[in-house]
Amino acid sequence: MLEAIQLTASYVKGLPIIKDINLKAKEEQITAIIGPNGAGKSTLLKTIYGFLKPENGKVIHRGEDITGKAPYTMLTRKIGYVFQGMAIFPLMSVQENLELGAWIKREEKGWLKKALNRVYDKHEFLLKNRKKKAGDLSGGQQKILEFERVKLSEPWTLLLDEPTAGLAPKLAYEVYKEIEFLKKEGFTVILVEQNLERAISLADYVYVLELGKNKEEGNKEKFLLNLEVLIRDWLRLGSKSKD
């Protein structure tokens, strides 16, 4: 389990962007974080991962207190992060991108080849394009490459920040299928996602953030029933902030 307890963080001291956030992401479940633009979803992930040092509160991962630990230590702590936007190396080959993910396992001889074969067995397009520049893959394929790269570092927990942002619906659908698969593979997933309906139907448990605070939480059924109300609320909130 990954747990945030009373987590408060700011970019400018004294002006907290997230305030007293509580969240529990259980093992082998998808925990979705939803909320209007600017609610602090990305900031929460960044704080969990150590890019921002919290002013208050704790982050506990599988019993270990990782509050404020540096981001570069997170892979060895078995937490992977798929950033918003594209974070592959476009000029490197597909295979080189995957090998970077396996850097952490570089001392285990023979492991890489087997691990790469597993990836190639699963995604034929990666095998076919393994020598091509990663930047030549489609947007959805690049995202899947990124998932596979992060998985090669063998995390237990994955933080996904809007993995379908900017993707055409058909490509987004491929990425949603991958997210569903992550759960079957046994990862603990924290998913920030703009598409409410998708986020809620993928998730086991949902947190709603608003203005940097916990607004609501519950299992997916509760939110699926109230989807329309939720959307209407956010539209109202959006138009308010423009006044």
Ligand SMILES: Nc1ncnc2c1ncn2[C@@H]1O[C@H](COP(=O)(O)OP(=O)(O)O)[C@@H](O)[C@H]1O
């Ligand atoms: N690097 C930054 N420096 C200062 N303020 C920031 C920074 N990044 C985000 N913010 C502000 O923090 C708030 C929450 O942003 P963010 O966490 O990105 O929201 P979300 O991911 O829910 O859309 C917004 O008001 C945004 O303007």
Ligand SMILES: [Mg+2]
């Ligand atoms: Mg964001």
